[in-house]
Amino acid sequence: MPASLSISADHRFAAVHAAPSRLAWAIPSAERRDGGFAQAGQLLHFLPDAEIYADGCDNVSFYKVVSGVVRTCKFRSDGRRQIDAFYLPGDMFGFETGAEHRLSAEAVSECAVASYRWRGLDAIASADDWTARQFLSYALQNLRRAQEHSLVLGRRSASQKVAAFLIDMADRGPAGQTIDLAMARQDMADYLGLTIETVSRTLSQLEREGLISLPSARRICITNRIALHRLSS
Amino acid sequence: MPASLSISADHRFAAVHAAPSRLAWAIPSAERRDGGFAQAGQLLHFLPDAEIYADGCDNVSFYKVVSGVVRTCKFRSDGRRQIDAFYLPGDMFGFETGAEHRLSAEAVSECAVASYRWRGLDAIASADDWTARQFLSYALQNLRRAQEHSLVLGRRSASQKVAAFLIDMADRGPAGQTIDLAMARQDMADYLGLTIETVSRTLSQLEREGLISLPSARRICITNRIALHRLSS
């Protein structure tokens, strides 16, 4: 693992990077097998809010998150931003069939991603079984996440949206009741189709109701998972 | 084409079924090549609102719409329904990696679908290039649609949602400015995260503003596509 990927222990997002289960899952696979995935993955390093690719730019690569968190988003003509998805270590993003990307991808936290040259559908389909299977698996995982995101955005109250987000983050992050968010309130708001004020108010309300506690802005402890889960579904 | 698939010309959804470009695309491929797609597709016929598969039931098949329109949806504990997607002739739906379906699929109109036995990711990955490529193509198409649905649901006004829906339906349906909707207002509302009252009011408002005309409840003519498109994006 290159030195550039080591994150100081006191970094605010250390919990995300240091998640043992995730690293064990992401890094070895990148080292062991990704050499055979489409083309040897090049490791790229991004600072927070750095752009990985822009909406409209050539679709030449897709990516795997090695460490940190990535968001894909769309900027609307009124200046607002809609976040399509968050990608955590081990997740893949950026595969599209068109010639251009239809979303932007940005680093939420300091992060490292492996890039793979996109050679089109035929290249994947005619690749070896393992490669094709991996690609399909990631595509279907992203499809499932997008569908669930739609269901959350569809017809739900602010508290249901926030609860669903917290449950999702808790499930995807390191085990335990503590969530160390890599993203700001504005990211949560843009992901859930709410304003930062509503997100903030909703978190405060959930804390008053005893479902969560907020030791700091970016750290959230789930104190009543049953109730939070029931609220979210 | 079996007699059971012929639809009388005066049927209310005739326009969808009779769309020449769609039939030319959907039916021949089902006849010519789908014999090699995973396993010979069995043709199934459904009446409006019939259930194709239910949320939670075994994930043993995926499907291709031959004629008519299909919706996938989730029923929430409060009795509300969220529609995840509409599938038109030529679209494929129902592929998931889990052992159970996480959504229900229902016929919106009278429709015919071809079913394919789901043998898991490995079967697809190790299939011939053409089959793997087709499956991937459909998966990525559905992923793109789900992402765009999320963006629409995210942070948009009722009129923007309805406009985006109309533009999407116009693009996917037969060419021209006339849309013959297969679905009821309740379906539109559940798809867009609105109520039927708001959908109805919004359509009336768009008509007053001269963007569309409403010859009948299920038929919508786009009279100012530029403005409608600008509103939707």
Add this chain to the structure above:
DNA sequence: CGTGTAGTTGAGATGCGTCAATAGTTGTGG
């Protein structure tokens, strides 16, 4: 210690949901 950014809280405005009534459409039977 001062400054800038992120987050929280409050008050008022508004868009959409809810409930209710009306109008239109489809299908059935006389």
Add this chain to the structure above:
DNA sequence: CCACAACTATTGACGCATCTCAACTACACG
């Protein structure tokens, strides 16, 4: 062909959840 019932869609009035605008607080950093 008409009468009626059942269903779908439209329109109106009102309430509420969220947005908007604004002030305040907490925290990181030089």
